[in-house]
Amino acid sequence: MIALLMRDLRLAMRAGGGFGLGLAFFLIVVTLVPFGVGPETGLLARIAPGILWLGALLACLLSLDRILALDWEDGSLDLLATSPLPLEGIVTMKALAHWITTGLPLVIASPLFAVLMSLPGAGYAPLVLSLLLGTPALSVIGTFGAALTVGIKRGGLLLSLLVLPLYVPTLIFGAEMARRGAEGADTTTPMLMLAGISAGVIALLPFASAAVLRVNLR
């Protein structure tokens, strides 16, 4: 399983898309927002947590179809499925690789982008923490969506349609936590909910993803 993870990471590095693309997309979203709503600092500061969360979510979404599609096309997914590794473990590793290449860079870079959005000083720690807690859930849910649509040609748009409603709870609690943090309010409740959702999703959803993948490989 570790070998599989390393292989996925190496592939993502070599293709160059993984690390760079998501971050660049995040940057573009953050750059475009002031053009849309105006450069007023107070307004930007108020919407910063939400925009940063949305940007992270969209950047995550952008790379979802790469999780499984490439392995599906060249047949290595069939090989993996016939290997002694449980399929549940394989999808978990896929999600983990996706998180390390997309989610983690977003978490690390988010304070920089928060500066662009003039986030109040108190908001940085909650923002980073909320992204750290929330993005793994985004990757795992996204892997489920990718497993559902892996057999469909040009399934990218469908993937978004399926995955975005599933992102609602994570987004709500994550953005709420970042927002409360920026206002200097207590963040405990949304943080616990967010952590709960992430834990539950990581524990249970790989089984659904594996079941769906088995159907698709049939």
Add this chain to the structure above:
Amino acid sequence: MNLNALWEYANPLKFMRTTERALPYFWVAAVVCLVVGLVWGFFFTPDDFRQGSTVKIFYLHVPSAMMAINIWVMMLITSLVWIVRRHHVSALAARAAAPIGAVMTVIALATGAIWGQPMWGTWWAWDPRLTSFLILFLFYLGYIALWEAIENDDTAADLTAVLCLVGSVFALLSRYAVNFWNQGLHQGASLSLDKKENVADVFWFPALVSIAGFVLLFIALVILRTNTEIRARRMRALLARERLG
């Protein structure tokens, strides 16, 4: 009734034969209940002292909202039956029900918006209940789109069934998340009407008839559409066999 006898209807032919005999009765009952309920509600109920005549929207809004949720529950049950017992009728019934559920959600949202305009002064507010329905609508859309996108019938049935299961969990989660989120914004000052204080008997009886009408209409539509799906599936199978030789 012996519960095992129920599984006989898992045979598509038997299902079609039985349901198509019953279908006309459901149509008649649905039309009668809908006409009675809506005409009673529209013409013969007094205006509410606070809401004036807009209370008449109640007879459309509440039944459609109830159906929007119940149809999803029905899809969840039929999906589970498909996963556990692998009866094709069950999977096809879920497929047949989804567009009806989507239309019901649209009706609930549209009547809600039209009702909200004079009552709350706005077409749309991010009230927890409204927001949940919008999310439910997105789930319906995704579910229908997934059915349409996959060519192999069994694969499509399996994948949509899992999506329905996972979607149900997330829909519930969203419902609570949305409640939390809006309270965070408005400190619990919900715009939603309190249904209990609203419903006197004068309004309740026509509403019950109307709800019965919606349920019956749903049953009739589901039977019709399930049988359509069964035939369409058989047709695809026959065509595939012809192509093979």
Add this chain to the structure above:
Amino acid sequence: MMPDLGKYAEAVLSSYAVSILLIVALVVLSVRRSRKVRAQLDDIETRRKNHGEG
């Protein structure tokens, strides 16, 4: 016969119109598709039967 809807006539009438329109559209589309599929299936089945005999 028409009840006095007061100042909310527009809202009440339009919500009834929208709902009834959507329901009728759903029923019509369902019935039409049912007829079409049934006719197509009958077509194919008679063709197959004739084919089998001939």
